[in-house]
Amino acid sequence: MTQTPTSSATRTAPGAGTERAGQRSERRPAPAPLLRADHLVKEFPVAGSGGLVSRGRSFRAVDDVSLTVAPGETLALVGESGSGKSTTARLVARLLDPTSGSVTFDGEDVTALSGRALHAFRSEVQVVFQDPYSSLNPRHTVERIVTAPLVYQGRRPSGGSRAFTQALMERVGLDPMQWQRHPAQFSGGQAQRIGIARALAVGPRLVVCDEAVSALDVSVQAQIINLLRDLQREEGFSYLFIAHDLAVVRQIANRVAVMCGGRVVEEGDRDTVFESPRHEYTRTLLAAVPRIRPEWEAARRARATERAASTHPPHPAEGA
Amino acid sequence: MSATQRTDASAFLDVRDLTVSFPTSTGHTDVVSHLDLTLDAGGALGVVGESGSGKSLTSLAIMGLLPPSAKRAGRVLLGGDDLTAMSEPQLRRIRGDRVAMVFQDPLSSLNPYYTVGAQIEEAYCSHRRGVTRRQARTVAVAAMERVHIKDAARRVDDYPHQFSGGMRQRVMIAMALSTEPELLIADEPTTALDVTVQAQILDLLQEIRRDTGLALVLITHDLAVVSELAEQVVVMRRGECVERGPVEAIFSDPQHAYTRDLLDAVPRIDDEIAALRPVGATGGRA
Numbered sequence: 001m002t003q004t005p006t007s008s009a010t011r012t013a014p015g016a017g018t019e020r021a022g023q024r025s026e027r028r029p030a031p032a033p034l035l036r037a038d039h040l041v042k043e044f045p046v047a048g049s050g051g052l053v054s055r056g057r058s059f060r061a062v063d064d065v066s067l068t069v070a071p072g073e074t075l076a077l078v079g080e081s082g083s084g085k086s087t088t089a090r091l092v093a094r095l096l097d098p099t100s101g102s103v104t105f106d107g108e109d110v111t112a113l114s115g116r117a118l119h120a121f122r123s124e125v126q127v128v129f130q131d132p133y134s135s136l137n138p139r140h141t142v143e144r145i146v147t148a149p150l151v152y153q154g155r156r157p158s159g160g161s162r163a164f165t166q167a168l169m170e171r172v173g174l175d176p177m178q179w180q181r182h183p184a185q186f187s188g189g190q191a192q193r194i195g196i197a198r199a200l201a202v203g204p205r206l207v208v209c210d211e212a213v214s215a216l217d218v219s220v221q222a223q224i225i226n227l228l229r230d231l232q233r234e235e236g237f238s239y240l241f242i243a244h245d246l247a248v249v250r251q252i253a254n255r256v257a258v259m260c261g262g263r264v265v266e267e268g269d270r271d272t273v274f275e276s277p278r279h280e281y282t283r284t285l286l287a288a289v290p291r292i293r294p295e296w297e298a299a300r301r302a303r304a305t306e307r308a309a310s311t312h313p314p315h316p317a318e319g320a
Numbered sequence: 321m322s323a324t325q326r327t328d329a330s331a332f333l334d335v336r337d338l339t340v341s342f343p344t345s346t347g348h349t350d351v352v353s354h355l356d357l358t359l360d361a362g363g364a365l366g367v368v369g370e371s372g373s374g375k376s377l378t379s380l381a382i383m384g385l386l387p388p389s390a391k392r393a394g395r396v397l398l399g400g401d402d403l404t405a406m407s408e409p410q411l412r413r414i415r416g417d418r419v420a421m422v423f424q425d426p427l428s429s430l431n432p433y434y435t436v437g438a439q440i441e442e443a444y445c446s447h448r449r450g451v452t453r454r455q456a457r458t459v460a461v462a463a464m465e466r467v468h469i470k471d472a473a474r475r476v477d478d479y480p481h482q483f484s485g486g487m488r489q490r491v492m493i494a495m496a497l498s499t500e501p502e503l504l505i506a507d508e509p510t511t512a513l514d515v516t517v518q519a520q521i522l523d524l525l526q527e528i529r530r531d532t533g534l535a536l537v538l539i540t541h542d543l544a545v546v547s548e549l550a551e552q553v554v555v556m557r558r559g560e561c562v563e564r565g566p567v568e569a570i571f572s573d574p575q576h577a578y579t580r581d582l583l584d585a586v587p588r589i590d591d592e593i594a595a596l597r598p599v600g601a602t603g604g605r606a
Contacts, residue, residue, distance in 0.1 A: 291590075
């Protein structure tokens, strides 16, 4: 991941961000957040009719977004396409530079980091993308993919490259004997596990999941959600979980921020947002989700319980 | 709507023993095998399954739109007429006229070089001999109004890129309905859409069914969408039907283990489940 500094992007005065951050923290009695985004703004130039360089016209994809993620917590960023959720994730992961605003990680302003300091930041924050086939190099083996973040930072895999890869594969539920295979030789769910293994390789404290389970079939999706939850329990890292699927968010988030038109319109504890949404847009969004009728669900669950009581444990795997 | 009563008293759409296979290095692989589907006139049938279950190929096989390498066996009866016995020109008359299709991605189904009006008119004219330009245009505008595109008389001259994703899907539906088909096959019609737009399109499909008595085959991976729109469901897995029945029966008392697992795997918006139980696995907890 090479950083491409866009000319006008890093306009934030390095000092300004920290100062503002300092003022903010006085009002927040909660434990110091692992990540804090303050007044993030990201504008993209809009191609005008004038030619290659647009004359000051720009589109504001992220408009004054502030959020925090506590250690070990999952903050879900939800919204429809074009709401700015993915751009926010990229700003936070320093894959994009904000037009203004600041990102603070573990008390340190990381908005303007570069060089070695940025490398160090990259071992704290990792990203899992939506499509594993396009985010994993198809010509590389699992071993090379998974160890790449370490190599990039000039670190050596503990216990040797192969053992390191195999241990990681085991942790994400892959067959360690397949360490020399290529992404195309895995199913979508398995390939996503490779993406997760790569994110874990450097021992991050924050994992940004950008629609990480959106492209998967429901059965596979359920497995990956379980895996993400288990890994968090074991490792204690935080997630910034970007998703458009509210039902998935309900399964994984502690807190939810709802984005619309580049802004966070509502933020709060997960159950509060889902059960008593305050903002009109959140209500619309929740009402639009197709649902299986609750009475059918209840009947099905009742029967499942009966069945479980009358027979032995659920049937074993039939293969994937 | 043309009458669908025929001498044959069986279902309006009757797919019998449908098998689709593709050649492989070692012979043939069945991607749909021995599938039976029935749908009454004006009914709504949901075909659900995960990727690779053969649900989309089933719809293409019904329409006779399979790629040349595919082999099809079995019969497809539409109002008593056997589509599998028809010649290509005969089939072409059925497709778009009596049976219309809507696909997942409206942008790739619309030609970017023509206005949406021209495309609706073309679809209409190809099935109605001797209509004038003006008549076709009236039909196009009416079809767009039918799917609640505001200011249709003006929008008819816009190009696909001037519409949002949801509006493009409305255009596709307008085009499909312009010839007043008896059956609409919708293959993942809302999958690419935002959830609020999806809700609008689902409402629109419901409304059209109610008003016109259109029969619907809805192909989707989304169980909740099926539960809202369909009356009958067929659950597919690896080319086979594992379970079928009325939506209420399937969703409240699934008989097959796969259907149960599939329903268990669906994340709920109403509450958090301790561990989602993945399909075909012994349990989610590590």
